[in-house]
Amino acid sequence: MIAKLKISLGLLTFAAAAIPAAIVSAETNDAEQSAFREALKFGFTGEAIQGGVMIGDAPAGTQSLTFEDEPIPLDEDGKFIIAFNRDAGQAANLVATLDNGQTVRQFINIAPRNWQIEHVSINRRATTRSAAFMALRGPELEQIGAARAVHSGSKGWRQNFIWPAKGRISGQFGSQRIYNGDPGSYHSGVDIAAPAGTYYVAPADGVVTLAASSPFTLEGNLVMIDHGMGLNSAFLHSSEILVHEGQQVKRGEPIGRIGSTGSATGPHLHWSMKWNDARIDPILLTGPID
Ligand SMILES: [Zn+2]
Secondary structure, three states: OHHHHHHHHHHHHHHHHHOOHHHHHHHOOHHHHHHHHHHOOOEEEEOOEOOOEEEEEOOOOEEEEEEOOEEEOOOOOOEEEEEOOOOOOOEEEEEEEEOOOOEEEEEEEOEOOOOOEEEEOOOOOOOOOOHHHHHHHHHHHHHHHHHHOOOOOOOHHHOOOOOOOOOEEEEOOOOEEEEOOEEOOOOOOEEEEOOOOOEEEOOOOEEEEEEOOOOEOOOEEEEEEEEEOOEEEEEEEEOEEOOOOOOEEOOOOEEEEOEOOOOOOOOEEEEEEEEOOEEEOOHHHHOOOO
């Protein structure tokens, strides 16, 4: 019985890779059919939640993948990453196309989060930007966009992320103020308060895609790291940057020192993460700070 099962599974692996599906189903019994269906499933680790990230295992024989109708890359062993924007809707659609032309669809239900929302009875401050600010801001945003467009091939996305620094969380991802019913923009990262000069480290392996040579108007001294597969980190307000563009960094390696450059009221590390266009919550990759 056990020997037969092994043979069947062996055959199935072979079948999934090379034999057209029609031949497989003609020669298999019920147990083999269900094992075959099992092999055609997605596997996931992580949570389908707003601001969250999942690492997936594509069904055997997957040739290409789409998430919300956009193509997404697949690693050699069939692993991939997807993430859900802070304001992602209730459901998302993942489709694998197999090498025999078959498609496997997976609907993902995305859990909503209770974001920290503060209603205040004052009007939103009208920000009038000076001509000097505007002249700087355009090129800064271009540099940030260019850094996000770099796909380094780093495998950092496959790792367990660590906190870049330890300290009090002084600002949560996704928190937002509503000014007399007028929503302000939500907080795009997590803030870690720590003394000026504290070293912070890479939360996972990656390649430095931006190490600003002079402070940006809002971000101050800014470091950006590509972790591969469209996943990247940004670290704001540094007092000093210890890395240069194009440098490969390892998880745990010091990359900068905490400061209050740019728009900051005190020394803290603002760490924000994106997967493609989705803004995600770093705490869902690291777990709570200790
Ligand atoms: Zn912040």
